[in-house]
Amino acid sequence: MTLEILTLASGSSGNCALVHANDGQERVVIALDCGIAQRNARNLAQDAGFLFTHVDAVLLTHHHGDHSGNIVATAARAKAPLYAHPDAMGHNQKTSAGEVARRQVEVRPIADRLSFSVGPLEITPIRVPHDGDPCFGFVFDLNGQRAAYFTDLGSTDALIGSTLQGVSALVLEFNHDINMLRNGPYPRDLQNRVAGPSGHLSNAQAAGFLAQHAPASLRELGLAHLSRHNNTPELALAAARAGLRQAGLNAVVTQACPILRVARFVATDVAQASPNNKPTLH
Ligand SMILES: [Zn+2]
Ligand SMILES: [Zn+2]
Numbered sequence: 001m002t003l004e005i006l007t008l009a010s011g012s013s014g015n016c017a018l019v020h021a022n023d024g025q026e027r028v029v030i031a032l033d034c035g036i037a038q039r040n041a042r043n044l045a046q047d048a049g050f051l052f053t054h055v056d057a058v059l060l061t062h063h064h065g066d067h068s069g070n071i072v073a074t075a076a077r078a079k080a081p082l083y084a085h086p087d088a089m090g091h092n093q094k095t096s097a098g099e100v101a102r103r104q105v106e107v108r109p110i111a112d113r114l115s116f117s118v119g120p121l122e123i124t125p126i127r128v129p130h131d132g133d134p135c136f137g138f139v140f141d142l143n144g145q146r147a148a149y150f151t152d153l154g155s156t157d158a159l160i161g162s163t164l165q166g167v168s169a170l171v172l173e174f175n176h177d178i179n180m181l182r183n184g185p186y187p188r189d190l191q192n193r194v195a196g197p198s199g200h201l202s203n204a205q206a207a208g209f210l211a212q213h214a215p216a217s218l219r220e221l222g223l224a225h226l227s228r229h230n231n232t233p234e235l236a237l238a239a240a241r242a243g244l245r246q247a248g249l250n251a252v253v254t255q256a257c258p259i260l261r262v263a264r265f266v267a268t269d270v271a272q273a274s275p276n277n278k279p280t281l282h
Helices: 038-047 071-078 097-102 178-182 188-195 203-213 233-246
Strands: 002-009 016-022 027-034 057-059 082-084 107-109 116-118 121-128 135-142 145-150 169-173 220-224 253-256 263-266
Touching (some): 016 135, 027 038, 027 121, 071 082, 178 188, 220 263
Parallel strands (some): 057 082, 145 169, 169 220
Antiparallel strands (some): 016 027
């Protein structure tokens, strides 16, 4: 059994990921956002061993162009349904009703915490606060294995509680270092927007969340949507590792998602993990 998230591109220049699930009988591959050129997505997917033109479904987090840019084209080429909130569509020509109709794409609506299935994979959208509202992160379930993907959120409030319980592979936004943002090239109003409650998670916010609320089941962590101007992979990794240490999760494999290269995050069956990896109850 396999459940994994592969980020192909991450950051404000474009986001795209694949979710691969195989329960031993049926295999599904889902494209999650496509804000990069189709050719790049095809090549990167091929690097990871997948055919981007043959995905079984397409999933959209929110309407910002770095996520939605080629989402309709991706669904059309794969002849796959596009799962998106209705209000996340139609913000530009590429996701307009006319384009959806012309390309004969079937849009299936998603809603907060309303799970749906694609083959053996169960998908739960979780609405998060972001200035590209409505915006969703996703929890993926395959026979007891759980993975989750959350980028573009101003606060972690929606993740507190049982949302990430049992998640072993997590992709989480580490957008900016607050000092780099405040002393960086962005104008003040944009700085405020990014740092605000409907903006993006800072290293400190994401790491603080992990320190307090990281699930004991966590094994692999991807740091996503790093700002090119206001962050470095080194700062994000240092913050994440400090947060995980505070949570007592020193063995979590952590990597920063590259801007345009494949990174793989594999879920494990936590219930069957080796005794020294046993999740602690608290
Ligand atoms: Zn974004
Ligand atoms: Zn956004």
